Amino acid sequence: MPTSSSALYFSDLFNVPEEKLEEYGALNISLVVDLPLFIDPFLLFQSKKARYQQLHAAMISYLRYLRDAASNALQSKARLRHLYCFPEITQNWLGFSLDSNRGRGLGMDFATALAENLDGIFETFGEERVTRGTHLEKLCLIKEGVGRDMISDFTTNLIKAYLCEYTQEFAQANLDKTLVTKFSVAREHFDYELGCWSPRTYILPKFGSDFVLLTPRDILTKDDTWINKTDFVREFHDIPTAIPDAQLRDRVDAYFQSVLPPSPTAKEATRAVQRTAFKFPQLIDYYILLKENQGPQAERQSIEKVKASATLFIQQARDFVRVLASETYFYREPMDSTEAAREKVLFLKDVIENKGGHRLFYSKGQPIKREEDLQILYRLVWHGTRFDVSREVNDGRGPADFKISRGRAIKHWSK
Numbered sequence: 001m002p003t004s005s006s007a008l009y010f011s012d013l014f015n016v017p018e019e020k021l022e023e024y025g026a027l028n029i030s031l032v033v034d035l036p037l038f039i040d041p042f043l044l045f046q047s048k049k050a051r052y053q054q055l056h057a058a059m060i061s062y063l064r065y066l067r068d069a070a071s072n073a074l075q076s077k078a079r080l081r082h083l084y085c086f087p088e089i090t091q092n093w094l095g096f097s098l099d100s101n102r103g104r105g106l107g108m109d110f111a112t113a114l115a116e117n118l119d120g121i122f123e124t125f126g127e128e129r130v131t132r133g134t135h136l137e138k139l140c141l142i143k144e145g146v147g148r149d150m151i152s153d154f155t156t157n158l159i160k161a162y163l164c165e166y167t168q169e170f171a172q173a174n175l176d177k178t179l180v181t182k183f184s185v186a187r188e189h190f191d192y193e194l195g196c197w198s199p200r201t202y203i204l205p206k207f208g209s210d211f212v213l214l215t216p217r218d219i220l221t222k223d224d225t226w227i228n229k230t231d232f233v234r235e236f237h238d239i240p241t242a243i244p245d246a247q248l249r250d251r252v253d254a255y256f257q258s259v260l261p262p263s264p265t266a267k268e269a270t271r272a273v274q275r276t277a278f279k280f281p282q283l284i285d286y287y288i289l290l291k292e293n294q295g296p297q298a299e300r301q302s303i304e305k306v307k308a309s310a311t312l313f314i315q316q317a318r319d320f321v322r323v324l325a326s327e328t329y330f331y332r333e334p335m336d337s338t339e340a341a342r343e344k345v346l347f348l349k350d351v352i353e354n355k356g357g358h359r360l361f362y363s364k365g366q367p368i369k370r371e372e373d374l375q376i377l378y379r380l381v382w383h384g385t386r387f388d389v390s391r392e393v394n395d396g397r398g399p400a401d402f403k404i405s406r407g408r409a410i411k412h413w414s415k
Contacts (some may be wrong), residue, residue, distance in 0.1 A: 007312060008032055008321065008380055010212065014205055016174050024170050026214040028314055029093040029308070031207055033379045035313050036372060037094050038152035039159070040227040043219045043302055045133055046295040051162070052219065054315050059158045060134045062190060062390070064126040070119035074112070080197065086157040088189070092213040094220070095152065106157070114139060121281055130285035132292050137227035138284055142277045148224055155349045160213075161188050167214045171205050180204060183211045221302040222309055227291050235274045237289065240285045252280050312373070314407030317380045323351050 004265045009028050011018040021028045029035060044056040044381050066073075066083060073080045086106040088095075117139050118125055126134050140151055156163070164185055188200040204211035223231065240249045260272040277283050291298075325331055327352060 006359055008318065010205075010214070013207065014175050014179050020174050023212075024174075024214075025135060025216045025218060026166075027094075027217050027220060027310065029212075029214070029379065030313065031093060031212070034093055035094045035309065036376065037153045037220045037222050037309055038149075039094075039215065039219050039308060040221040040225045040298075040302060041136055041151070041155045042291070042295075042298055043221065044155075044159075045135065045402055046298055047218070052244060055159050055162055056133070057153065060126060062158060063134075063136055065192065067118040067125050068125065070098065070115045074115050078109070080111045080115060080345055081108065084114055084256075086153065086311065088153060089160060089213070090161065091211055091326045091332060092156065092215050094215060106150055106153050110154075126292075130282065131288045133289055137225050138288060141227075141229050141232050141284055141287075142261070142274045148228065151225055157187070160185065161200070163213045163215060164188065164200075164204065166216065167204055167212070168202045168213055172203060175205060179206060181206045181211075185211075191333070217306050217310075218299075218303070220306050222305040226298040226301075227288055231268050231291075232284075232287050233273050233278075235290070236276075236283075238290065239283055239287050242290055243282075248280070248282075252276065253284065255279055313376060313380070317377055320351070320377075321380070 007013050010016070011028050012020060013031055018028055027035075027037070041056065044052045044059075045252060047053065069079070069083060073083055084106070088106075091272050121142075122139060125139070128134055134155065138149055140148070182201055183203050183204050184199045185204075186199045187197040190197050203212075203215070206212075240252055243252070256272060256276045260276045261268050264272065273409050287384075290318075296397065
């Protein structure tokens with residue numbers, strides 16, 4: 001098999017047995033495209049590991065600092081940008097980008113929404129009396145502008161120092177010295193006395209001109225955080241049962257019925273839930289209490305989701321690539337990309353229909369339904385060729401799933 005086609009994952013590129021990563025607890029990330037996993041802050045809170053609990057506590061301490069600074073920060077764009085805006089951490093190769101590992105980061109829209117939340121309905125953030133702890137996910141439950149991907153990015157930024165330490169320890173113990181180098185990592189720790197973020201130097205795996213960060217599998221999940229807006233709306237009718245104050249329960253129900261239209265649509269029902277939560281913010285804490293009480297279920301689900309993702313995007317994708325490389329000419333380079341695309345589609349068709357390749361498109365015995373997952377697999381399979389593969393282009397001929405090209409003049413569109 002050509003070296004380029006097989007070098008899909010961290011273990012391949014850094015010449016380390018996959019078993020070493022497994023023993024260490026780290027995910028064997030792809031360095032071709034982001035895998036659709038992310039850090040769920042609830043798993044830090046729920047964990048019995050003291051280090052994870054310390055990380056969660058440190059995150060909440062920073063959010064309390066942001067709460068106290070929110071009013072002034074909203075008056076200063078420079079202050080708002082420094083305290084509330086964070087770049088995308090591309091070096092962990094996780095998240096929601098389908099073309100590479102480049103995302104949007106947390107810009108001024110996120111910063112403003114977060115500051116307004118902390119200065120408004122969540123001004124008592126960090127002083128909860130109903131729940132066992134404080135959770136940053138509550139900031140995205142009812143107000144727009146702070147979503148799942150932003151919570152993930154925010155969490156990753158706030159525990160970046162730990163990820164650097166975690167990766168450095170593995171690298172120094174397992175990687176050849178020629179594969180690591182010193183990097184100054186920006187915004188690594190926050191100085192509360194000076195009120196600013198500062199860098200710190202680490203010895204980390206080098207990939208191109210950048211570094212790579214490993215992530216422990218036991219803080220990862222897929223699809224959504226355990227505490228999320230969808231569940232808050234769906235489970236809204238169960239929340240009042242957790243409220244011990246009968247009078248408050250009656251007031252909540254009366255208000256909800258008053259803002260709920262007759263025969264409501266799904267959007268109208270969601271809007272009624274949001275309006276009720278604005279009126280009675282304590283409902284959010286009671287919802288979070290329900291989720292805290294189901295904490296072990298969150299851990300079990302995340303383990304299953306990460307295992308299924310690793311099987312699909314690592315094991316099955318790698319097996320598929322091996323068949324393509326050993327039994328076809330898929331990774332042989334023709335003269336132009338139109339010819340390449342046509343020939344490679346026939347190779348793919350043959351492997352899928354006649355050589356067991358159809359298994360790539362099944363997860364836990366069920367066919368893959370998410371288009372995003374199929375696109376990630378497609379990029380993994382095309383890696384190792386000299387062609388650029390980009391997704392969902394539209395040049396006036398109608399939308400296509402992928403554009404395959406080599407140079408400006410040679411292009412092919414693939415469905």
